[in-house]
Amino acid sequence: MxxxxxxxxxxxxxxxxxxxxxxxxxxxxxxxxxxxxxxxxxxxxxxxxxxxxxxxxxxxxxxxxxxxxxxxxxxxxxxxxxxxxxxxxxxxxxxxxxxxxxxxxxxxxxxGMSDQFISFPETRDARASVAFRIERVSGIPSVLGIVAPAHFKIRASPYEKNSFRSFVNTLGHTSVVSQIICDSDGNILSVEKCCVGSTFDQDMWDSSIKGKEIEKDVHGPYWVIGGKGYYLSKHLLTPVSDPVNESETRFNEAHAKIYGVMQATLGSMKRRFRCLMQLGFAQEDSLNKKSNIIKTCCVLHNIAKKFSVPPPPVAGKIEPLLPGKQHSVPVEINPDALKAREKLIEENFSVVCRSQDLQ
Structure with missing residues (x-):
């Protein structure tokens, strides 16, 4: 793993x-x-x-x-x-x-130890194992992980207007954001980039090493679960925007369930490593230091899980994932990706499929 x-x-x-x-x-x-x-x-x-x-x-x-x-x-x-x-x-x-x-x-x-303690499933058996566990939790087959933009609050001076605006995220807070992929057990499989909080989710995915690998079929015919800030593609599986039947509704519920693992994972990390709740002052030229701290906490998170160290107890509400930031100009959905998602829903979440599972 x-x-x-x-x-x-x-x-x-x-x-x-x-x-x-x-x-x-x-x-x-x-x-x-x-x-x-x-x-x-x-x-x-x-x-x-x-x-x-x-x-x-x-x-x-x-x-x-x-x-x-x-x-x-x-x-x-x-x-x-x-x-x-x-x-x-x-x-x-x-x-x-x-x-x-x-x-x-x-x-x-x-x-610098992230390549040793954070690894995406590279072998056929490893990929099958991750996908099996995700399907067991959600009912969605052929999924290698959950991807999400992880926002971490910072302080940015409002007097430096140009810099300040770039850090403002969808909730109006100043933050930096990294792209994180985890599995169904909350292990971090990938952490990349440290961008200003206003960065679009899809832009991070398109420019990330892991995003490019996955979209180029390097990791095989698998999906990665993504939220509404991403575009549906042949490898990035997003929820149905406006479900029109029970099958699509059930799929969205399953999607939300497995996507919730990322919220729980980031919540656990922020409870254990409270430095992530406020990373201090930042300028765009200091993102490398913030990135090192974020990657460090991801490495330590995985090590703590392997030693079965429980996180500190929950104090108050678990911080929700931020709403995905989308481009204002509508993007035409890839028709092949749309057909692939429709096929997945029909084969795994239709009324006929469910009745067969109950027999």
Whole structure:
């Protein structure tokens, strides 16, 4: 799924090696306090720290007196709460002013691990497995994932009018947006681009690496579930705009059910990594730093799922997915794609199909 098998065999080796290792800053916390501070468990944190340790050797950092686990502690605490707490900073001997350099360095390292810990199903068996689980949840066959624009709020100065307008999304908030694809279990399969909040969903898809691959049949005759901000294509399956019969209504209900997995996934990520609730001030030339933090949280999300770490409990309403931003000029639907969707609905959501399933 999201990770190759050798990685997870390596996890087991790591856990065995870590037992009885050198003392860590994290050892000073009891398990409950550790989770409250970092929203992760001890084995998960140990794996993350050792994985970062290997890669930090090639990253120049002026604060040579800091240990890797101290650096990781500061970064994980920031991801979990959106700010590094005084308790953590006192333990590692840092001030708030020094945190930015560390967070940027660690984010650069972990986001660079995305090709190892975030992967789209590449083999025939992997694709069949993902599609089977999605069909079991929704009844829609031959689907490889759910794609959506993931918006993350930022602060942009209204005095810089040209820049400010570009960050305003469909709800009138300033945000940056990344294109994310997940499976039915909430594993992140792809995260691409970090654009200003006003970017059209379809434009991100058309210019993304994964979008181009999927539309060119690189991944075979499969669909990806997309919301109303996307155009129906031979590989991008959108809901029926104005259903005229029960079959189309049932299809839309199934589509909404599986699309809701993305909302739950992003909600879980934002509860675990509250830095995503407010990514600070941004200019268009600083999108790379925001992109690194978003990718980092996606990597850590997948790692946390593999270690079966529950997210923090829900506090208030789960933030909904933003309404898709569409071009104002109507676009003619691809007739072949329309026929393909009609065939899918007829074969899987018609009254005849349902009556056969009940026999």
């Amino acid at each position: 999201a990770f190759a098998l050798p990685v997870w065999l390596g996890v087991q080796d790591h856990l065995l090696e870590h037992e009885g290792g050198t003392p860590s800053y994290f050892d000073q916390f009891e398990d409950e306090a550790l989770f409250q501070m970092f929203h992760l468990t001890r084995p998960c944190i140990a794996f993350i720290t050792d994985t970062v340790r290997i890669r930090m050797k090639t990253v120049p950092l002026d604060m040579a007196s800091l240990t890797v686990d101290g650096i990781v502690m500061v970064a994980l605490n920031y991801y979990a709460h959106g700010v590094s707490s005084c308790a953590v900073l006192q333990r590692v001997g840092l001030s708030q002013a020094e945190c930015g350099t560390i967070i940027n360095a660690v984010s650069g390292v972990i986001s």
